[in-house]
Amino acid sequence: MSKPNVSFYNLAWRWHFYAGLFVAPFMILLALTGIIYLFKPQLDPLLYRELMVVEAGHHRQGADTLLANVRQAYPQGQVGQYLPPVSAERSAQFVVHDGGRELNVFVDPYSGQVLGEQDGKQNLQAIARALHGELMVGTVGDRLVELAAGWGIVLVVSGLYLWWPRGRSSAGVLWPRFSARGRLLWRDLHAVTGFWGSALLLLMLLSGMTWTGLWGKQYADLWNRFPAAMWNDVPKSDKEARDLNSAHRQTVPWAMENTPMPVSGAHAEHAGHHMMDHAPAAPQVSLQQVEDVATLRKVEPGYSITLPTSADGVFTIAVFADDPRNDATLHVDQYTGQVLADVRWQDYSPVARATELGVMLHEGKMFGPLNQLVILLVCLMILLGSVSGLVMWWKRKPAGGLGVPPLRHDLPRWKTAVAVMLVLGLAFPLVGLSMVVMWGVDSLVVRQRALARA
Template identity: 65%
Template sequence: MANNRVSFYNLAWRWHFYAGLFVIPFMIMLSVTGGIYLFKPQLDNLLYSDLMSVQPGSQALSADQQLERLRQAYPHAAVSQYLPPTDVDRSAQFVATLDGRKQNVFVDPYSGKILGVQDAENNLQAISRSLHGTLLIGTLGDRLIELAAGWAIVLVVSGLYLWWPRGQAVRGVFWPRLASRGRLFWRDLHAVTGFWGSLLLLFMLLTGMTWTGYWGESFAAVWNRFPAAMWNEVPKSGLQARTLNSATDQTVAWAVENTPLPVSDPHAAHKGHVTQEDAPSASQVSLRQVVDTARERGVLPGYSITWPADATGVFTIAVFANDPRNDATLHIDQYSGRVLADIRWKDYGIVARSVEMGVVLHEGKFFGLANQLLMFGVCLLILLSAASGLVMWWKRRPQGSLGVPPLRHDLPLWKTAVMIMIGLGIVFPLVGMSLLAVWALDWLVLSRIGASKAIAR
């Protein structure tokens, strides 16, 4: 049994070390970018108040009039989205392509004055969000983030096993021995921080995983379903609503990402009295009509209106609310103004509701500043745990080497931990495949190198 104890502890120790080695750079990046995104409202007000704040007037211009002012200033702009003012002292915002670049154009809704232009993909929040989700390198970055988040879960589980109390005093287990110095101080700081932050960290990791491109999409495909009857009378395209989201911006909520995008009928506005050749000239409903539909349907301020992507596309009204019970996603025929789909909280299943609630908590939106500060505290815990782990490793590393620190052999075999690791590998396939690869590398190469050195000595 002694050999088994040493063997399993050896494996847990190495897994924890390898996971930390891979995860720490990602977790530092995620904590910093996540902390920035947590305080998006405050930072936006601080950095862009000249673009976002206006002096309230007696009468606001209609959405069509605001759009006309933009087109007068930028005749060649390709407008793709409109965000109405969220309050009486807020500007309206259009997203448009100008000279090949996606730009946010801010308009005073009372005077129609263009307040300024902001690069939609090259500002603090857009860069932070894209780094947080894709490392600015698209699909590859998304997979690396997913792998790092999965390994972070392994790190938490293996860390709890290594921390698990085994008869020692509560000091150093539930709170650090602050009077200690050197490696012992850093060990306590790392272990105790990891323990108290483990549940919150697991919450952050699991809610973040739902947005990943591989596991998140697979999870949504299995659990995030709507009654098929909702789409019986709706002409559907081959696209899903997730195509409206991007690395730098979120338009629709996670719960509706895998729902079909409807198509518009070019004949609808002419009651069928046009030929297919005439279809491209069919009249599009005005932006004001779409805004009126949002108001009539009770969509709360904070929503966006996304333009049809082509002649068969639809207008999409979407609000990803701070309180997901106020979420709304409406698709509107661009020719007739008919509401083709109207998806709300009441239509979400239990899993979708749980995920949406988790996501807004993750993003610090649900209960205001207190939620932001709680999640920011988790970011600080992650940074502290990462820094203390690096210091502790540096102090315990083999002399003259950057390898795994020496083992202690005083831990009992915890078979449950093995089953948890296997379970994590099954639930998160990318983690499972990398676990097998690391185990094979450890067994075939690294452990044998260590044994050879021990024999040589």
């Protein structure tokens, strides 16, 4: 093997090592919470059967009757959202903010009876989603997940370079050497799953990045451009649709997050109202009328209706559909019932469409169970890759040391490596920033060692 390759290999090895130690714990957590969230469509009706599954009846109660029953059951609560039943055997759901808690309240759509409640933030799926998105510690967690995903991309790129066969036979490259024992077997498992999973892993990491607070927001602001005319020149508030999404609940599709929320009643006799932003909502349009708008405009079942919270707020009908071609986001004036905006798949830009497809593949929703199985496989590969990497490190780690691969200074090919790192660092600023920090720490460690030897 020629010398330059060895040295460049050495640099890639070192960065792969650092990135791996930092990323592995996050990847294990993301894979485990991802698997739980992946099977939400199957798990929820099983776990919460008495709340979610009802016997199909003949006549459904109107949305207004159901709303009145919920308000009677929660006199102090504020109803934030209504989710009509997705099928004949499913209950209707209301999101109620009551005494500082967010509750999912389930109602039998035929009898109108309140079936019960679950804590909106403390149920299995909400916890899995919040852990997956921000480790349940808000913004700091979101940045850490973003950093881990960015470094995950560095890991895949440097890992592929390290895996590159360079004239070796296919054993240990395309499939593991099962006759091997100990560290060699772990190395093969690590390299081979990494190779086969690399394309899917990059898709998962990149599509996941679109949810993040820093990079994802910039990305959305850059690519989610809609013609102003789509809002029919309706007056806009300074709120964005992303305010309707939270760590544990997604309401509007990703492509809509940076769009402005229109204002209700600007042309009506309530024009004076929108001066009083703090005034409560007093809709003159009923919930049933808004549901009728959704039915009339053929919005895919599974949509939610978010109720206005202020005098100039709007009703928002939104579906983040399993097949993004059925995505819909409609804003309805709370006084006149006029549809102020109606945005669908065909209105998305090509980049927004590609991103929505990526997001749906990421969530395992595009092709039903098949997509779920593929993503489950990716999660298992991530788990195997992370665990095998940690085992390899543990087996070769010297007592009392980290076992950082030594750095050689004869690096004729270093320019390519630096170029790749620069591109990744610029594409993902958080990664770039941490690279600079790492570089500093690494140089200090190297210098300390050199001084110790002297």
